[in-house]
Amino acid sequence: MQKSPRQCREEVERRAAELGLAPVGVAPVDGDVRAGEFRRWLMEGQHGDMAWMARDPERRTSPARVLPEARRVLAFGLNYYQPEPERRGRIAKYALGKDYHKVLLKKLKRICELLREEGGVNRPYVDTGPLLEKPIAALAGLGWQGKNTMLLNGEDGQWLFLGFILTSLPLPADEPVRDRCGSCTRCIDVCPTRAITAPYQLDARKCISYLTIEHKGPIPPAYRRLIGDHLYGCDDCLDVCPWNKWARRTREAAFSPRLYPDLRDMLALDEEAFHATFAGSPIRRLKRARWLRNVCVVLGNVGTAEDLPALRTAAGDPDPLIAEHAAWAIGEITARAAAR
Ligand code: B12
Ligand code: SF4
Ligand code: SF4
Structure with a gap:
């Protein structure tokens, strides 16, 4: 027997927890991702020589164009925090071990199996497709975008890889959470190259x-x-x-x-x-x-x-x-x- 959207969501959360994925959230497919800000960023050339970012901005700002059947975007976090080893030359924490794309994609595919059993048409992404991932994760209630633009969760902070599944299943969606950066400007002040311009x-x-x-x-x-x-x-x-x-x-x-x-x-x-x-x-x-x-x-x-x-x-x-x-x-x- 097919599960109700709520039961299906509960099942997804159970499977995600088994796979070490947290937090989990669901966004409507047509939420506001601040497309205008993204286009301005591109127009001003702020993407530098990442030409792939400028390819088909319509698609990147509208997940429904990526998978027309999609009704929801499931968003998942995967904590990658660990201290850096002492050595000459610092490697960012996200790159200390194995490439996260493969690790996270494998987990998302397991969740897709479950959604497929419920009749869903699904597509998983880990920075592997045209999605504005941070604004979508914020719409799914995973956290808010901090002033350094990173998705920030009240429990796990910003050390989260983000992964997504576009699905045709109408799972119950979450509400965005409140921005809690307040008057803090530490990230802006510390940046050695003044890259956070506002x-x-x-x-x-x-x-x-x-x-x-x-x-x-x-x-x-x-x-x-x-x-x-x-x-x-x-x-x-x-x-x-x-x-x-x-x-x-x-x-x-x-x-x-x-x-x-x-x-x-x-x-x-x-x-x-x-x-x-x-x-x-x-x-x-x-x-x-x-x-x-x-x-x-x-x-x-x-x-x-x-x-x-x-x-x-x-x-x-x-x-x-x-x-x-x-x-x-x-x-x-x-x-x-x-x-x-
Ligand atoms: C291009 C890219 C980069 C570029 C540009 C970064 C950037 N901030 O755009 C570079 C190479 C610099 C980069 C660096 C890093 N990246 Co990167 N990157 C991406 C990528 C592929 C696209 C990001 C993007 O769309 N940028 C376009 C800009 C315009 O979008 P945006 O930052 O969300 O901007 C929005 C806000 O400015 C907002 N906005 C404007 N005004 C206002 C006002 C308010 C109040 C609010 C809330 C928002 C807001 O509107 C814009 C459009 O929606 C994503 C994966 C993906 N497909 O999304 C990973 C991704 C963002 N990167 C990631 C990581 C881990 C990093 C690094 C930490 C790696 C490192 N240690 O070196 C750094 C962090 C640097 C930083 N402070 O952002 C993770 C972030 C996870 C998280 N928790 O947020 C992602 C999501 C990959 C993943 N799947 O996990 N990255
Ligand atoms: S403004 Fe402060 S709280 Fe917000 S992301 Fe930056 S350092 Fe974190
Ligand atoms: S250069 Fe600045 S914006 Fe970029 S990651 Fe470092 S501190 Fe953050």
């Missing part, structure tokens, strides 16, 4: 996460020192958020931090060794040249004379992206030594 607005071109992950070319010189020891991504505006103080350690073994060679040894990675070192990690997506570009920037900021021989070898790399950043790092380390 509350709830982020210029991706200035964000260290964008510069070290998404941006393909040379890091603009004006940002190199500001990047400090951020090797891959940035958590500064999350680390200071008072709502993140109570974060509990993730129970997802797949996210356990991986150990990597020191930055200096990393400079010797050839293409094959790079892929072997980062197999299964989101860092692999960067490819060798961009990774070594980042290694050079961090060494330029925190390196010592002992790093110079490895950097000199990198300065002779046939890839101009690596060679130029290595030369910059040599200049920075040498200038620091001379000033002492």
Whole structure:
């Protein structure tokens, strides 16, 4: 016998809890995602060279265009918090272990099985399709968008990956929750590159996460020192958020931090060794040249004379992206030594 929409929702929540997914919420498919703000962000070029963000904005702001049968969007969180290991060069917490897309998508597919048994037409997404995920999660009552634009939940804070299922089943929907940022501006104040240009607005071109992950070319010189020891991504505006103080350690073994060679040894990675070192990690997506570009920037900021021989070898790399950043790092380390 088919379950009522409420029973079906309860079943989804049970299965989600078994899979370690929390919180869970349901949004109507046609909720207000502030499409106008998104279009303005694109018009102003704030997406930088993430051209895929600008492809078909109509679809991205309207989930019903992605799956015409869809009546609801189910939203799920997956806690990924854990402290960073002590090492030279910081890797954002979301990328310490296995790529979350695969881990979360596998869980969502299990929930889709359940929805299919109830006659639903469903499609799961983990940053794998044209959805404005944070506004949708907010509509589903998972939390509110903080001033750093991240979805923020009163219990888990912001250390949540978000996953979604578009479904044709008319499950009971949730109400959005109240914004509780209040007069706090810590995330805005701490940002090293002033990327949060106003509350709830982020210029991706200035964000260290964008510069070290998404941006393909040379890091603009004006940002190199500001990047400090951020090797891959940035958590500064999350680390200071008072709502993140109570974060509990993730129970997802797949996210356990991986150990990597020191930055200096990393400079010797050839293409094959790079892929072997980062197999299964989101860092692999960067490819060798961009990774070594980042290694050079961090060494330029925190390196010592002992790093110079490895950097000199990198300065002779046939890839101009690596060679130029290595030369910059040599200049920075040498200038620091001379000033002492
Ligand atoms: C592009 C992208 C980036 C870009 C741009 C980030 C950004 N803020 O847009 C870059 C590379 C910089 C980035 C960085 C990070 N990202 Co990212 N990213 C995305 C992606 C693919 C799209 C985001 C997007 O649509 N941006 C467009 C902008 C315009 O949308 P928006 O930020 O929601 O903007 C809305 C608000 O500004 C709002 N607004 C305007 N005025 C007002 C006023 C009020 C009062 C309110 C409430 C809202 C509001 O309207 C806009 C449109 O709706 C999503 C996945 C997805 N498909 O959604 C992941 C995603 C947002 N990223 C994620 C993560 C984890 C990160 C990092 C923490 C990774 C890291 N440690 O380096 C950082 C965090 C940086 C930050 N402070 O945002 C998670 C966030 C999870 C969560 N709890 O929110 C997501 C959801 C991926 C996932 N599935 O888990 N990311
Ligand atoms: S992730 Fe870092 S650079 Fe980006 S907005 Fe937050 S503090 Fe600024
Ligand atoms: S640091 Fe303050 S303003 Fe920023 S998201 Fe957290 S509570 Fe909101």
